[in-house]
Amino acid sequence: MMKRFATLLDNLLLTPSRNGKLELISTYLRETADPDRGWTLAALTSAVDFPAVKAGTVRGLMADRIDPVLWTLSRDFVGDTAETASLLWPEPEHGGQEPQPTLGEVVTALSRATRASAPMVLAGMLDRLDTPGRYALIKFATGALRIGISARLAKVAFAQAFGVPVDEVEEYWHGQQPPYADLFAWATGTAPPPRTDLLPLFRPFMLAHPLETEAIDLADYVAEWKWDGIRVQIVNVGGETRVYSRGGDEISTSFPEIADALDVAAVLDGELLVRGTAQGGEAGGAASFNALQQRLGRKSVSKTMLADVPAFVRLYDLLILEGEDLRDRPWSERRGRLEALMPCLNPERFDLSQTIAAKDMAELAEIRASARDAAIEGIMLKHRQSPYVAGRRAGLWYKWKREPLLIDCVLMYAQRGSGKRSSFYSDFTFGCWNGDPDAGAELLPVGKAYFGFTDEELRFLDRHVRQHTVAKYGPVRETDRSLVFEVAFDSVHLSKRHKSGVAMRFPRINRIRQDKPAHEADRLETLRALVT
Amino acid sequence: MAGCFTWIKADPMGIRIVPADAWVDPSRPVERALVTHGHADHARGGHGRTVATSQTLAIMSVRYGVTEGAQIAEYHEPVAIGGGVTATFLPAGHVLGSAQILLQHAGERVIITGDYKRSPDPTCAPFTVTPCDLFITEATFGLPVFRHPSIRDEIAKLLAAREAHPARCVLVGAYALGKAQRVIAELRAAGWDQPVYLHGAMETMCHLYQDLGVELGDLRPVAGVPKASLAGAIVMCPPSALNDRWSRRLPDPLTAMASGWMRVRQRVRQRGVELPLVISDHADWDELTTTITDVNPAETWITHGREEALLRWCELHQRKARALALTGYEDEDD
Numbered sequence: 001m002m003k004r005f006a007t008l009l010d011n012l013l014l015t016p017s018r019n020g021k022l023e024l025i026s027t028y029l030r031e032t033a034d035p036d037r038g039w040t041l042a043a044l045t046s047a048v049d050f051p052a053v054k055a056g057t058v059r060g061l062m063a064d065r066i067d068p069v070l071w072t073l074s075r076d077f078v079g080d081t082a083e084t085a086s087l088l089w090p091e092p093e094h095g096g097q098e099p100q101p102t103l104g105e106v107v108t109a110l111s112r113a114t115r116a117s118a119p120m121v122l123a124g125m126l127d128r129l130d131t132p133g134r135y136a137l138i139k140f141a142t143g144a145l146r147i148g149i150s151a152r153l154a155k156v157a158f159a160q161a162f163g164v165p166v167d168e169v170e171e172y173w174h175g176q177q178p179p180y181a182d183l184f185a186w187a188t189g190t191a192p193p194p195r196t197d198l199l200p201l202f203r204p205f206m207l208a209h210p211l212e213t214e215a216i217d218l219a220d221y222v223a224e225w226k227w228d229g230i231r232v233q234i235v236n237v238g239g240e241t242r243v244y245s246r247g248g249d250e251i252s253t254s255f256p257e258i259a260d261a262l263d264v265a266a267v268l269d270g271e272l273l274v275r276g277t278a279q280g281g282e283a284g285g286a287a288s289f290n291a292l293q294q295r296l297g298r299k300s301v302s303k304t305m306l307a308d309v310p311a312f313v314r315l316y317d318l319l320i321l322e323g324e325d326l327r328d329r330p331w332s333e334r335r336g337r338l339e340a341l342m343p344c345l346n347p348e349r350f351d352l353s354q355t356i357a358a359k360d361m362a363e364l365a366e367i368r369a370s371a372r373d374a375a376i377e378g379i380m381l382k383h384r385q386s387p388y389v390a391g392r393r394a395g396l397w398y399k400w401k402r403e404p405l406l407i408d409c410v411l412m413y414a415q416r417g418s419g420k421r422s423s424f425y426s427d428f429t430f431g432c433w434n435g436d437p438d439a440g441a442e443l444l445p446v447g448k449a450y451f452g453f454t455d456e457e458l459r460f461l462d463r464h465v466r467q468h469t470v471a472k473y474g475p476v477r478e479t480d481r482s483l484v485f486e487v488a489f490d491s492v493h494l495s496k497r498h499k500s501g502v503a504m505r506f507p508r509i510n511r512i513r514q515d516k517p518a519h520e521a522d523r524l525e526t527l528r529a530l531v532t
Numbered sequence: 533m534a535g536c537f538t539w540i541k542a543d544p545m546g547i548r549i550v551p552a553d554a555w556v557d558p559s560r561p562v563e564r565a566l567v568t569h570g571h572a573d574h575a576r577g578g579h580g581r582t583v584a585t586s587q588t589l590a591i592m593s594v595r596y597g598v599t600e601g602a603q604i605a606e607y608h609e610p611v612a613i614g615g616g617v618t619a620t621f622l623p624a625g626h627v628l629g630s631a632q633i634l635l636q637h638a639g640e641r642v643i644i645t646g647d648y649k650r651s652p653d654p655t656c657a658p659f660t661v662t663p664c665d666l667f668i669t670e671a672t673f674g675l676p677v678f679r680h681p682s683i684r685d686e687i688a689k690l691l692a693a694r695e696a697h698p699a700r701c702v703l704v705g706a707y708a709l710g711k712a713q714r715v716i717a718e719l720r721a722a723g724w725d726q727p728v729y730l731h732g733a734m735e736t737m738c739h740l741y742q743d744l745g746v747e748l749g750d751l752r753p754v755a756g757v758p759k760a761s762l763a764g765a766i767v768m769c770p771p772s773a774l775n776d777r778w779s780r781r782l783p784d785p786l787t788a789m790a791s792g793w794m795r796v797r798q799r800v801r802q803r804g805v806e807l808p809l810v811i812s813d814h815a816d817w818d819e820l821t822t823t824i825t826d827v828n829p830a831e832t833w834i835t836h837g838r839e840e841a842l843l844r845w846c847e848l849h850q851r852k853a854r855a856l857a858l859t860g861y862e863d864e865d866d
């Protein structure tokens with residue numbers, strides 16, 4: 001029923017805590033029938049799209065129903081088109097006679113609609129709803145929920161609802177289409193898991209903890225360079241190859257030369273880099289991240305771009321080979337298989353991330369300090385016996401960054417700047433997690449930055465803020481907390497004035513991490529460990 | 533003669549009745565003031581003479597210590613205020629003692645509504661529709677998005693939330709004058725017969741209402757009540773106390789806010805409340821436009837709120853109207 005969905009939306013909007021949100025979503029998923037709960041999940045993860053319905057469709061409907069001046073005054077006050085329309089929609093004369101539509105019905109009707117028929121179809125359903133129902137329907141139909149729920153949060157709630165591991169949810173999710181009937185059947189124990197081995201699907205990445213102790217025995221751990229590109233997964237299954245970014249987004253069209261180059265049935269984990277001496281790299285080696293940035297976020301790539309800034313992948317790991325899942329084997333075995341595979345891969349597009357020989361951590365620290373390659377971000381330490389598991393697991397992989405005073409934060413609030421930047425959102429407040437975001441941790445603001453970006457980045461950020469606003473407080477906008485910043489700073493101190501308990505000195509936005517999902521941003525403990 | 537209204541002046545500090553040298557709801561102390569009701573944006577201390585209903589004067593005496601120069605105007609009884617002007621106070625249905633003021637002079641009838649509403653309220657006399665030539669109306673909720681739902685439904689929501697969270701207490705933010713007593717009276721009408729607990733700032737006004745004959749049932753101060761015994765209780769507090777340190781003495785309070793602004797999600801989020809209750813003591817859009825149609829004046833002046841939209845409505849309905857820019861009116865009493 002639309003009513004349940006509408007109630008969920010409103011409750012989510014009024015519940016600030018992540019734990020509260022998780023509880024609301026998981027209860028809803030447990031208590032709601034198929035296919036409505038699947039469509040809700042799709043709406044929460046922005047997987048709903050009705051090409052026939054645009055924001056203009058709603059404005060057009062309202063233009064036939066209310067004076068334009070009254071519409072504009074109302075819209076300006078309310079601040080949201082869907083909500084304004086829901087409030088202004090004329091109550092039907094013989095209200096409440098027709099039952100409220102279900103989400104399933106809405107989907108059927110809207111996916112059949114054309115640009116021409118969509119307004120009538122939508123109006124017919126709006127007539128059958130009350131105010132919260134109309135709001136929910138418009139939000140659902142236009143695919144713009146903007147209630148600050150990340151796809152990750154929805155997946156964690158799904159896992160919590162049915163008592164299944166979130167890593168498995170991540171794994172099976174990919175390749176499923178709304179309303180996710182197979183996923184619900186698996187989670188409720190009525191069917192085996194959806195098969196993932198027949199399609200070129202994304203597999204969740206294994207992640208590393210920041211290194212906190214130098215008491216590491218290199219007999220147990222192997223050291224390997226950590227490269228400063230973007231982490232990717234290349235999947236070749238059933239003759240099709242796809243490239244996925246860290247968040248599981250497909251980026252094959254941005255890097256066609258990589259997708260075209262893998263002709264072995266394998267799933268590979270590596271760092272995407274671009275080649276070039278022009279950008280400060282070694283001959284034939286990797287260029288700096290700045291060079292790679294020219295290739296990011298593009299839907300299509302020109303021939304010139306392909307020639308001037310060619311991409312390649314420095315491989316870290318081998319997950320699946322010829323249908324054989326290697327993820328539960330120890331790292332050393334996977335590494336051996338990967339090394340054996342290298343001669344079969346196109347050397348122009350793939351090379352191997354070298355391990356570093358060092359007898360102990362002191363020697364490793366020296367090597368780390370003397371590394372001059374601009375594309376080196378630090379060192380990885382991987383337990384030689386570690387299986388490849390989704391997410392971060394204690395004791396298995398560590399990252400030891402070369403520049404320690406860098407931290408990944410999530411954008412929380414934005415405010416317009418002053419002077420020549422006054423028309424742009426250019427003052428940003430960002431936060432870190434006060435614990436495990438999947439276990440209900442919250443973001444706490446840790447700092448504010450005003451500078452450190454180019455004009456192009458500024459325009460991007462301005463657009464991002466406008467499109468991801470969930471609330472306005474005077475000149476300040478609260479965003480949906482989806483964008484990660486790598487923040488550089490000079491030092492960090494304990495501070496009683498800040499709720500987070502720490503304050504950074506001279507924080508600046510070093511890099512916009514569009515490739516990184518918000519729940520993978522750093523935690524406060526990481527920042528606290530750097531306190532001087 | 534009708535249609536001149538030269539004897540009524542809209543001044544930034546209030547409405548001036550020129551021949552009587554008197555003001556309606558002036559924002560600064562004046563020699564002669566007519567006061568529509570006790571809210572702070574209408575009633576102020578320091579006037580030489582204050583004409584108001586007996587209940588409004590009682591409220592002003594408690595709130596602002598106004599005792600000197602008070603002159604009672606009973607509902608429906610014309611009072612000569614000098615300069616050939618008579619003033620008749622008529623019920624406005626806003627809060628206890630609230631009045632519209634009908635001014636008559638030189639054959640012209642002018643009504644100043646003060647704040648008003650048309651929906652029923654057990655704590656005050658209902659608005660009376662009275663014909664006039666010039667209607668000076670409030671417009672706090674003068675946007676078509678404002679349609680207040682029935683208060684019964686909102687009270688039912690409050691009681692349902694209480695029932696769903698037996699270990700918590702429901703903390704209702706409501707303005708101390710009018711809204712709080714109306715919510716309590718409606719809770720009683722809905723069958724809630726247990727004590728209602730009050731924040732210290734609510735006590736005086738609630739007791740004044742009871743003294744003036746409004747039934748509110750068993751009211752108790754929340755101060756000193758052990759935390760554990762407040763589980764499942766309903767506590768009233770001023771909006772400013774909702775997210776204040778003060779509320780830590782309560783068992784995991786579920787915060788509710790009773791206000792017409794709760795119709796809009798952005799406002800709900802700014803308040804940070806869990807349970808928005810759309811309860812207003814002002815006319816909503818439909819009441820504002822219906823009232824103009826019912827009263828059917830030759831001319832309408834609009835003040836106190838969102839004037840533009842109501843002005844536009846008058847224009848669309850071929851009604852002569854203008855917006856006044858008065859200062860000092862705030863959202864204190866929504």
Ligand SMILES: [Zn+2]
Nearest residue numbers: 571573647865
């Ligand atoms: Zn007022």
Ligand SMILES: [Zn+2]
Nearest residue numbers: 571626647865
């Ligand atoms: Zn008032």
